[in-house]
Amino acid sequence: MQEIKTVLIVGSGTMGRKIAFLTAAAGFDTRIYDISEKALADAQKGVERIVRRAVTRGAIAASEEEGVLARISSFTDMALAAKDADFISESIPEDPALKGRVFGELNKLCPAHAIFTTNTSSLMPSMFADATGRPDRFAALHFHNPEVDRIVDIMPHPGTSKETMAAIQDFVKAIRMIPIEMHRENPGYVFNSMFMSLLGSALTLAARGVASPEDVDRSWMGVMQMPIGPFGMMDQVGLETVWKITDYWASVTKASQAKANADYLKPFVDEGKLGAKTGTGFYTYPAPVWGQPDFLEGGLASG
Numbered sequence: 001m002q003e004i005k006t007v008l009i010v011g012s013g014t015m016g017r018k019i020a021f022l023t024a025a026a027g028f029d030t031r032i033y034d035i036s037e038k039a040l041a042d043a044q045k046g047v048e049r050i051v052r053r054a055v056t057r058g059a060i061a062a063s064e065e066e067g068v069l070a071r072i073s074s075f076t077d078m079a080l081a082a083k084d085a086d087f088i089s090e091s092i093p094e095d096p097a098l099k100g101r102v103f104g105e106l107n108k109l110c111p112a113h114a115i116f117t118t119n120t121s122s123l124m125p126s127m128f129a130d131a132t133g134r135p136d137r138f139a140a141l142h143f144h145n146p147e148v149d150r151i152v153d154i155m156p157h158p159g160t161s162k163e164t165m166a167a168i169q170d171f172v173k174a175i176r177m178i179p180i181e182m183h184r185e186n187p188g189y190v191f192n193s194m195f196m197s198l199l200g201s202a203l204t205l206a207a208r209g210v211a212s213p214e215d216v217d218r219s220w221m222g223v224m225q226m227p228i229g230p231f232g233m234m235d236q237v238g239l240e241t242v243w244k245i246t247d248y249w250a251s252v253t254k255a256s257q258a259k260a261n262a263d264y265l266k267p268f269v270d271e272g273k274l275g276a277k278t279g280t281g282f283y284t285y286p287a288p289v290w291g292q293p294d295f296l297e298g299g300l301a302s303g
C-alpha cells in the first residue's frame with residue numbers, strides 16, 4: 001500500500017475543517033476542496049479558531065501553530081486538489097446521490113492508489129460504493145467531535161478490501177485518533193447507534209407528552225450522574241441534523257413513532273432554533289439551565 005503524504009478533505013464545513021486540523025497537526029500535507037471561495041474563506045477562519053483552541057487546551061504547542069496552518073491549502077478546482085492526493089476524507093452534505101457523484105468525479109482525478117473515505121453520519125457506504133469507481137479502496141471513516149474525543153469508526157462495505165481497512169487503521173493512528181474497527185455495516189456505527197437509541201427514546205417521551213424535555217434530561221442526568229441530558233445533547237449536535245437523521249430513518253423504516261419524533265423537531269428547524277449554535281433550541285445559550293447548579297432540583301423548586 002502506497003505511503004500517505006497528501007490528504008484531501010472534501011467539504012470544509014463543521015467537520016471538514018476539524019479533520020483538516022487533525023491531519024495537518026499530524027504532519028500531512030492537507031488540502032481542502034469546497035465548491036465556493038466563500039466556503040473556503042469561512043473555513044480558513046474556522047481552522048484558525050480550531051488551531052487556537054488546540055493551543056489553549058494543550059493539544060499542540062503554540063510554536064506549532066504556524067506550521068499546522070502552513071500545511072493546509074484550499075482549492076475550488078477539484079483537479080488541482082486531487083492531483084497526487086493519497087487519502088480522501090469526504091464531509092459534504094448527507095445526500096447519497098451527491099456523495100456518489102462527487103466521488104465519481106474524484107475517481108477520475110485522483111491517483112489510482114488513493115483511498116476514499118466518507119464521514120457520513122447515517123448513510124451506508126454500500127449505497128454509493130459503486131459510484132466511487134473504486135469500491136475496494138472505499139470505506140466509511142467517521143469522526144465524532146475530534147475537538148473533544150478521539151474515537152473514530154472505520155466501517156467497510158462488503159467490497160472494501162482488507163488492505164484498505166489496514167491502511168485506514170494506520171492512517172487513524174497516524175492522526176492520533178483511536179480506531180473502532182467494524183466488521184460490517186451498521187446504521188449509526190457503534191457509538192451513534194447507542195446514542196441515537198437514547199435520543200430517540202427521549203424524543204418519544206417528549207413527543208408523546210409523557211414528560212417535558214427538561215424532566216427527561218433531569219432524569220438521565222440525575223440517575224446516570226451525567227453533566228448533560230439527551231435534549232441538551234441534541235442542542236449541541238444541532239436540531240437540523242437530529243431532525244434530518246430522524247426524518248430520514250422514519251422514511252426508511254416507516255416507523256410511525258420515528259415520524260412523530262421528526263415532526264416534533266421540525267418546528268424548531270423551521271424557526272431557526274437549531275440549538276447551541278443559534279442561541280436557542282430546547283434551551284437558550286450560552287448559559288442553558290441544564291448547566292446551572294440547581295437544575296436537578298428544578299422540578300421540586302417549580303413544582
Ligand SMILES: NC(=O)c1ccc[n+]([C@@H]2O[C@H](COP(=O)([O-])OP(=O)(O)OC[C@H]3O[C@@H](n4cnc5c(N)ncnc54)[C@H](O)[C@@H]3O)[C@@H](O)[C@H]2O)c1
Binds near residue numbers: 010036093144
Ligand atoms: N456535524 C457533525 O457533528 C457531524 C459529525 C460526523 C459526521 N458528519 C457528517 O459529515 C458530513 C458533513 O457534515 P457537516 O456538519 O460538516 O456539514 P456542513 O454543512 O457544515 O459542511 C458541508 C460542506 O460541504 C460543502 N459542499 C457542498 N457540496 C459540495 C460539493 N459538491 N463538493 C465539495 N464541497 C461541497 C459545503 O459548501 C460545506 O462547506 C455529513 O455527511 C454529516 O453527516 C457530521
